[in-house]
Amino acid sequence: MSVYVVTYDLHKQGQNYACLTKKLKSYPVHWHAQGSVWFIETTQTAVQVRDGLTPCLDANDKLIVARLSGEAAWTGYGEDVSTWLKGRLNAQFAH
Numbered sequence: 001m002s003v004y005v006v007t008y009d010l011h012k013q014g015q016n017y018a019c020l021t022k023k024l025k026s027y028p029v030h031w032h033a034q035g036s037v038w039f040i041e042t043t044q045t046a047v048q049v050r051d052g053l054t055p056c057l058d059a060n061d062k063l064i065v066a067r068l069s070g071e072a073a074w075t076g077y078g079e080d081v082s083t084w085l086k087g088r089l090n091a092q093f094a095h
Helices: 017-025 046-056 079-086
Strands: 003-008 029-034 037-042 062-068
Touching: 003 046, 017 029, 029 046, 029 079, 046 062
Parallel strands: none
Antiparallel strands: 003 037, 003 062, 029 037
16 A cells, blocks of 8 residues: 555636545545645555546646655644554654
8 A cells, every 4th residue: 555645736617626525535545634635545556546536637737646655744733643644654754
């Protein structure tokens, strides 16, 4: 299993947030971190995740899917978030 950060910017036109939200929530392990930032855990590759989300996008929208590994740092989140991230990443952690 890999953990990915998924971030997107939906520009004016269709702005199909409901479609993206439904697809992201369909991953058994997911966390909506903030605004347009999600973390998911899956056996899929980044390309497979991207391709699965692409039907929700308009031609002018932006999407990034990046696998997380290694060092991570964050601030402003509760202990539940820190525990969630630490439990899924293989690395040194700072928060």
